């Protein structure tokens with residue numbers, strides 16, 4: 001009987017467990033989690049914090065008992081793994097150590113908190129874990145909050161700003177970047193979104209480098225104080241790679257770590273028998289061909305699934321993904337596909353209620369911004385990914401029909417691989 005260890009039980013860990021069980025009905029799957037909760041969806045934290053979702057709603061795969069039974073797991077809840085000895089394939093917790101045939105590291109990511117921001121002595125909230133969401137929810141229920149500052153014009157920041165704004169709190173979003181969503185949006189699209197947000201009553205401050213968080217609010221490097229009785233820090237994440245960093249590194253067998261744990265198409269690290277998946281790892285970015293963290297729910301699931309199959313001896317490959325964000329906020333949709341920092345000839349298409357901006361490098365679609373028409377995003381993402389994977393550049397007749405039905409012009413359809421005559 002084979003012995004598997006999964007460290008971290010989020011989206012990636014769950015999908016790995018399911019894949020292993022599908023391939024190996026009799027193997028022992030030991031799952032180590034530091035939470036004692038069922039696998040949880042961090043995307044839903046803001047919905048839970050705003051009371052739009054019940055506690056059960058944040059656990060997409062069911063209760064711990066249900067998951068344990070469904071997959072016949074041996075659960076070690078509330079047992080953070082302290083060390084992984086990659087060469088010996090050994091997992092160590094406070095309860096002791098044990099050797100395994102294959103280990104998956106699926107420890108996800110944590111909210112980024114630069115130490116310098118703590119120097120001002122002010123409290124702040126984060127938005128990554130269920131405890132973060134619970135903390136904000138409890139605070140809003142028990143305190144009178146009039147002014148809030150959200151630091152970070154990120155996809156998470158905008159969701160937090162929305163929930164505070166909906167509660168009637170005067171909310172300011174501050175970011176060091178010159179415009180909103182700088183890693184996903186073109187400036188022009190970002191400015192169109194900013195105009196709508198300001199209209200809705202959100203205060204936006206850009207080029208605002210934060211110095212510290214103080215009891216009275218957020219102090220900028222310029223000296224200005226953005227007054228607040230509640231601050232939430234949403235400036236990004238850091239991969240939880242420390243376990244891998246602590247692995248016993250043997251020349252030629254060490255686990256490589258960049259911003260995340262580096263893996264190949266099988267989700268294998270450089271150390272035989274040790275795999276990584278989800279937000280803690282760097283898989284292939286299809287646009288650059290290099291490894292990068294693509295911190296997305298579906299990506300973590302697909303990587304976990306691939307790792308699980310390989311751990312159980314079923315050869316599987318995950319060819320990679322592209323950067324993308326699909327976010328709904330303040331009754332608007334923004335979708336960013338691909339990396340807007342890549343070069344390309346820019347084309348702008350505007351309809352009554354939408355803006356679509358694309359960058360084409362020759363025939364290659366490098367990046368897409370969609371503001372207000374989320375229904376076309378699936379076709380564009382699959383078109384973009386398909387071109388990168390197999391060079392297939394043409395849209396199917398059905399895809400073209402759908403784009404036209406959604407109001408996209410013949411010029412647009414032709415530019416991205418359609419046929420004007422259709």
Ligand SMILES: Cc1cc2nc3c(=O)[nH]c(=O)nc-3n(C[C@H](O)[C@H](O)[C@H](O)COP(=O)(O)OP(=O)(O)OC[C@H]3O[C@@H](n4cnc5c(N)ncnc54)[C@H](O)[C@@H]3O)c2cc1C
Pocket residue numbers: 007008009010011012013032033034035040041042043044045046079080081082106107108109127128129155156159240243277278279280294295296297298300326327
């Ligand atoms: C507010 C918010 C909004 C988001 N919105 C979107 C979105 O719109 N679309 C999208 O695709 N993605 C979104 N994401 C990202 C998405 O949630 C993540 O990409 C996904 O959850 C990653 O799954 P994971 O399993 O890799 O990591 P996680 O879900 O972080 O799970 C890792 C688990 O490992 C545990 N762990 C860590 N260290 C140890 C240890 N030493 N021992 C044992 N256990 C450990 C952690 O506690 C955690 O339970 C959002 C995230 C947030 C926070």
